[in-house]
Amino acid sequence: MLDKMTTCQNNQCDRQRIKRHTKRQKKKPDFSQSESCDDSIELTKEQVKAALTSLFLIHNQNRTAESRKRRRNKSIDRSLENQNKKQKQIYNNIILSNVTQSETIVLATSGLNNQQMKQVKKFVLLFNCRLLLLDNNKTTFNHTITHLITDEIEHNDSLVCTLTKNVVFAIAQHCFILSYRWIMECLQQNSIVNEEQYEIEGDNIFSTKHNGPRRSRLSKRPLLPLNHFIMVKGGSRHFLDFANSELGDLAWLAGGIYIEQNRFPNTIFPRQCFLLIEDEDIRNKNMFHRCIDKGLKFLRSEWLIRSIVEYRMANIVQYHCDPFDTIDRSE
Numbered sequence: 001m002l003d004k005m006t007t008c009q010n011n012q013c014d015r016q017r018i019k020r021h022t023k024r025q026k027k028k029p030d031f032s033q034s035e036s037c038d039d040s041i042e043l044t045k046e047q048v049k050a051a052l053t054s055l056f057l058i059h060n061q062n063r064t065a066e067s068r069k070r071r072r073n074k075s076i077d078r079s080l081e082n083q084n085k086k087q088k089q090i091y092n093n094i095i096l097s098n099v100t101q102s103e104t105i106v107l108a109t110s111g112l113n114n115q116q117m118k119q120v121k122k123f124v125l126l127f128n129c130r131l132l133l134l135d136n137n138k139t140t141f142n143h144t145i146t147h148l149i150t151d152e153i154e155h156n157d158s159l160v161c162t163l164t165k166n167v168v169f170a171i172a173q174h175c176f177i178l179s180y181r182w183i184m185e186c187l188q189q190n191s192i193v194n195e196e197q198y199e200i201e202g203d204n205i206f207s208t209k210h211n212g213p214r215r216s217r218l219s220k221r222p223l224l225p226l227n228h229f230i231m232v233k234g235g236s237r238h239f240l241d242f243a244n245s246e247l248g249d250l251a252w253l254a255g256g257i258y259i260e261q262n263r264f265p266n267t268i269f270p271r272q273c274f275l276l277i278e279d280e281d282i283r284n285k286n287m288f289h290r291c292i293d294k295g296l297k298f299l300r301s302e303w304l305i306r307s308i309v310e311y312r313m314a315n316i317v318q319y320h321c322d323p324f325d326t327i328d329r330s331e
Contacts, residue, residue, distance in 0.1 A: 105129040105192075106144050110166040111151035116180050120149060123183050127192060134166050141169035147176040147195070149183060153204050157181075163203040163309065165240060170213075172253040172308050174220045177213035203309060212310040222255020223311060227271045230304070231259045234281035238301035247276055247301055254308055264296075276301045279323040288324070298322075 107129055109120060124131045132142055148170040150161040159179055161167060170177055182198035199217075202208035216223075224230075230251040232244045242250075251258040256274075259265070264273045273296050282288055282298065292298070303319035 104146075106142075106146045107131045107149060108134050108142075108145045108147070108166060108170070109149045110134070110164045110170075111162045112149065112180060116151075116183075119180075119183055119187065123187060126187065126190075141166060141173070143173060145170065145173070145175055147178055149178055149180055150200060152179050152181070158208070159199070159201040160208045161200045161203055163205045163240070165242065165246070167200075167203070168240070168250065168305055168308055169253070171216045171311060172223075172250055174217050175213075176217060206306055206309055210310040212308075212312075216308075216311040219311070223307060223313070224251070224254045224256035225272075226255065226257070227267075227269060228256040228274065229259055229264050229271055230256045230274045230276060231264065232276045232301075234277045236278050236281055238276070238278060239305050242301060242305070247304065250304060250308060254304070273297065274299055276304060277321060279321050282321060282323045285324055 105127065107120065107124065108131075109117065112120065120131065123129065130144075132145060134141065148166060150164075150167060152158060152160060153162055154160050161177070161179070167177060176195050177200040178195055179198045179200060182193070182195060185193050185198070196214075200213050201211050203210075230248075232238075232247045232251070234244065237243070238247060248258045248260070264271075275291070275296055275298050277298060278300060288298070297316065298321035299316065300319045300321055303314050303316065306314045306319075
């Protein structure tokens with residue numbers, strides 16, 4: 001019995017060894033056919049393109065971050081070189097000036113054409129100044145502006161400019177309001193010349209010689225007293241197409257107190273309350289007369305703008321609102 005059991009166990013072990021050997025043979029690849037085969041493999045054009053594109057993709061994936069930075073820097077350098085070439089072609093006649101300014105000149109323009117703007121840009125490059133481009137329709141006048149360069153509507157050195165929003169804001173901020181001829185003279189002499197003889201003296205709407213810009217620049221004091229409270233109302237556009245918010249900014253710059261609420265605050269000192277509104281925006285006759293009886297003055301927005309442009313208080317009687325024709329506006 002023992003002999004039979006041992007023989008059975010030996011047979012089972014032999015079977016297991018045979019199975020393991022066959023499995024190993026299956027796992028080993030048979031290279032006999034491939035080695036003996038001498039035929040070349042033919043690929044189509046599509047297969048070749050697919051293989052090449054896969055190689056390029058692998059190459060891009062293996063690209064390091066440093067190589068990407070190098071390529072990016074090279075492209076930036078090329079773009080800068082192209083810009084410099086363009087600038088050299090435009091401004092090749094400029095010789096840098098040795099003049100050093102104690103204060104940085106910040107320029108803005110109003111009413112200039114394309115040719116005049118090119119000369120202004122030459123001035124900026126020559127004297128190392130700054131130029132802020134403003135939009136007359138969307139006024140965002142910056143407090144850093146020192147010089148506003150404007151046009152001249154008449155010849156013979158008239159120093160009369162076109163009145164725009166930018167001109168009004170520049171006068172309110174005590175800037176130099178200069179004729180475009182100042183830029184040309186500086187370029188001809190290759191130095192910054194005195195601004196006073198090129199300062200604007202008048203405009204095309206109010207007066208040709210009121211000297212408001214010079215008066216504002218030299219005084220640098222608030223135009224309106226501190227007890228002047230100003231409120232702006234109305235849905236229609238005001239004088240020179242000023243919006244309500246822009247008139248509020250002008251009121252602050254002129255020294256007044258701009259009220260955004262619908263009610264004037266109570267004060268312990270005497271006050272003057274002004275409501276800037278146009279005639280067509282006043283519809284309630286009873287409310288209008290009650291407010292006048294309480295001391296509120298209804299004025300057209302032209303009053304504030306003219307006061308700032310000429311930098312002196314304009315006559316209030318001339319700009320009283322009277323949609324119901326009950327007030328005599330004669331001076």
